[in-house]
Each structure stands twice: as C-alpha cells, then as structure tokens.
Amino acid sequence: MISSNINQTLNVNQISNDKNNNNNLNNQLKRSLSNSTEKNPINNNININININININTNTNTNTNTNTNTNTNISKNKIKRQKYNLKKNTDSKSQRLQCEYILPKKNRRCAMTRKKENTYCAEHLIYQNNSINNNITNDNNNTNNNTNTNDNKRIPCPIDPKHSVWQFDLKKHLIKCNKVKQNKQNTDPWFINDFNLNTQNFVQFNDDETNKINYEYFINLVNKIYFNIKNYNSSPLLNEFKTFRENSIIEKRIEQLHNQKHILQQSSLIKQLIDLNLFPNPHNNYITNFTYIEFGCGRAELSRYILKSSIQESLLNNNNKNVTIPNFLLIDRSPVRLKMDSKMIKDFDDFKIKNINENTNSLFNSQPYIKRIKIDIKDLSLDQVIQNDTNFNQNQNQNQTRTFIGISKHLCGAATDLTLRCIFNSKLLLERFSGLIIAMCCRHRCDYTCLLPESRDYFRKLGIVDQKDFNQLIKLSSWATCGRRPNMKDDDINDHPSGLNVLEREKIGFRVRRIIDESRKYAVEQRGFNVKIVKYIDKSISLEDTCFIVTPKTVNAQEAKAPQDPKP
Secondary structure, X not given: OEEEEEEEEEEEEEOOOOOOHHHHHHHHHHHHXXXXXXXXXXXXXXXXXXXXXXXXXXXXXXXXXXXXXXXXXXXXXXXXXXXXXXXXXXXXXXXXXXXXXXEOOOOEEOOOEOOOOOOOOHHHHHHXXXXXXXXXXXXXXXOOOOOOHHHOOEEEOOOOOOOEEEHHHHHHHHHHOHHHHHHHHOOOOOEOOOXXXXXXXXXXXXXXXXXXXXXXXXXXXXXXXXXXXXXHHHOOOEEOOOOOXXXXXXXXXXXXXXXXXXXXXXXXXXXXXXXXXXXXXXXXXXXXXXXXXXXXXXXXXXXXXXXXXXXXHHHOOOOHHHEOOOEEEEEEOOOOOOOOHHHHHHHHHHXXXXXXXXXXXXXXXXXXXXXXXXXXXXXXXXXHHHHHOOOOOOOOEXXXXXXXXXXXXXXXXXXXXXXXXXXXXXXXXXXXXXXXXXXXXXHHHOOHHHOOHHHHHHHHHHOOOOHHHHHHHHHHHOHHHHOOOOOOOOOOOOOOOOOOOHHHHHHHHHHHHHHHHHHHHHXXXXXXXXXXXXXXXXXXOOOOOEEEEEEEOOOOHHHOOOOOOOOO
C-alpha cells in the first residue's frame, strides 16, 4: 500500500471582492490535485492526507488603507469529497466484481457488485449453490466471535419471498419492508384489488408472439380504417390551443419560466375548464362547490394552478359570496418527491393574508381540503372514498351543489381507460358528475384488458378482433412520438423493417393514435355522454397534443351504466 502526502500552499492576492474568487480557487485546487496524482502510481488501496492552506490577502482601497490577512481552511466535508472522487476514479480503472447471477426474464447478468469471496451479490446469495453460512460477515466486520453463523446468511423475506434479507437484520427489515407498507395500504376501504379491471376472459401472450408484427397487413389496415371505413381525414381534430394569460397568476408564471412547456399545457387545460363551466364562476346565481379529482396527479402541479387561478379570479369580482374554494382529491400509485400539496395550502394562506377584508370574508372562510391517495387506479373504489370522507360526502341542499370534475395532464396509456372504468364504477360520483378532461399520452402503453367493453366492440368492427391484434396495433402508435432521432430527415428509412421512411411512419403513428382515441369516444358516447377530442396545445410544444373532454348530456348522469364485461 502506497501512502502519499500532498502539502500545498496557495497564495492568492485579490484586489476586489469578486464573487468568482471561490470558483477560481476551486478550479486551481482541482488542477493541482490532478497533476499531483498523475505523478504517483496509485493502487486500489490509497491513503492520501491532504493539508491545504489557502491564504487570501485582500487589499481594498477605502478612505483609510487597511491590510487584512484571512486564513481559510477547507471544510472536512469538502476534503472527504475530494478523497472520495479520487478513490472513485481509481476504482473505475480496476475491474469491477460483477454478480454472476443470470436474470431469467432479461437473460443477462445482474449488474450489481459482489464480494471477492462470493459468486453472487448480496441480493442473489440465496441462489448460490454452495453453503453461504461461512465467510459472510458485515461490512464493518466487528461482530463477536460468539455470533451464530446461521445469522450471517441470506434468507427469503417472510413477507415477500421475491427478495432476500440478512438473517441477523430480519427484525429491522420486517418493520421497514416495502411490502409491509403496501399491505397496510391494502387495508384502506377504497382498495379493492382489480376493482376496475377484468382479466378473467383474456389470454396472456408472450412477447415473442406480439413482437413479430406483420407490417404490411397492419399498415394497410390502418390506412383502410382511416380513409375508407371512418374517413377520419375528412373530420380533422379541432385546434383549441388556448392560454389563460388574462389571469395574472398564469401570466406571471409563464414569464418566469424559460422552459414554458408545462405551464402552457396547464394554462390551456384551465381555459378549457372555464369554457365548459367547470371552473368556479362568481357570476353564477348559485354557489358552486367543485371537487377536482386529479388522476395520475404526480406532484399535482395542475391542481395547484387551478386553485391559485380560481382564487385570483374570485378576488377580481365583487360577487365573492357566490364562490367557494374547490377541494382536491389526488390519485397516484407512485410515491412522489416535491409534492405540491402543502404548497397549495400555503398559497391559500398567502392570498388570505394579503387580501382578506369585509368583502372577501366569505371567500376565505375555510381553506381547501386536499386529500392524496397512493393507489393504482385499477384498485380504486371512488364510492368508498366518498362514503368514508365527510368532506366529499356532504348533503346537497337547494343553495349548494357539490360536483365532481375529473382532470389529468398526460395520463399514460392504459391509465386513461382505467380512469373511465373507475368513474363508471362509481355510482355516488356519477350522481354529482360535472365533467372530465384528460390530456392523453402513450397509446403504445395501452392494455386490451383495460378497455371499456364498447371500445373492444369498436375494434372488432374494424377488423382488430382480439388481444393479439390490438397489441401489435398499438406498437405502431409509438411512431408518432418516438420514431424520429436527431439529425434524421423525412425520407430516411435506416433499414426499418416496415420499409417506410420517417415521415410515413409518423403519419401511420398519428392515425393509429386517432383510431384508439375514437374507440374511447365511441364507448363513452354509448353511455349517454357528450365527448369531444381536441388539440389543446401546439405540436411544437408537445407531440402529445390531444385531450379528451367528457360532459353529461343530462343532469341525471347517474343513469350511465357501469362497465359490463362479457362473461366467460
């Protein structure tokens, strides 16, 4: 093992207190460290003691001349990071000990690192043929000699055998295992496994069966449907790209951001809600009390700007007595960082502090109620949510109507179909259903088992008779958004198996996308609703530029039928 001591003194004379001083010193430090390490041969085990003294002599010209000498010592954390980076660069040069376990589904080696004395990494030690009771210790290697060797082995997790755990760490693991949290979530009354899904009538196909696409057949079929059977070409989608720039909140946010992609989409969706009377309106003669349900909400940024812009619009009008702050139900299956939930409450409080007076007391009587549920839409029973939460289950009276509005920005693939099924499976929601607006995306991620029964009937009439045909069709939809690479020209083919160039593939992808969206429109219209598919944003902002708008034809929207899948 080689030990190297690097002692360096950097004397820097500065005339002014420039903000770039620290950056210049850091750059000099990095260059000097790299030069010194190149001169010394470095093995895997290195102890480097770095003592760096930076003497900064700052001379300033004021009414009285003063000389100050400042001694600055680099923090321990910075030195540790420098050592870590040097060690990391050294380790990358040496061969990494990769786990030799072959992942069955991916047919490749595990990418994790193993110990020198083991064949597999810690997660796959359970599959090792030889006994692993010996030669396996903690990284600290500070256990007592009397420790039972049985504790130093890898065992399947008792809760979820799909992963393994050290036996000596089993008690701690049983408390924090992700499966425990999931099982706890499964006890919620609104969780009903596969409540909005029916897979009993469908056969699962292998990837090999669906990957082999008959390009000629499906390309001809798509063109036949698009031009001849339905003639979608004669009825193009309406361009309804709108911005809510007249609202100062939206306008300020647009001006603040360099990348305006998301705020422009949010602004257009909010304007769609306003035009459909699905937005708090102080000019109504009755009190509107909306509850927005954001499906696949993520951070819930769309809900946040609906709240902020609705408060702003209410403050600009004198008739505040007819406006109440909307509530929000946020649905997402994944844990999300930097959620907007608490910021929405803070936004309301900021509005209240700045604007409360005699005319706005009624507006700020109560803060918005925000509830987030971590659940897959396929398992969600909205009736149970409404029944078990008094904030959503308030009795209606003659002066107040509490209605539900579904919203979503970029609801991926099958999640759009599951959302439609979830709404139709909720009798209590349909009794107070005002509308739905979904910005759709990722048709290549659709699932035949998630489609409404009427959508499957629609496809069968077009010649897409079963799940296998559907799985091959949706693969072509990805050409609309994923087929063009940087520097590719419209007439480039690049040995594509379809024989089509880039522009031709994009056209086919957009046509498949339209067919899928029209199947959803047909299914919802069969249940007694008005449906409109529009381009809500310019293609240059997002290729996923269409949204799906649903409004009830009559006040009694509860007459809509729940999805009835055919019995086997």
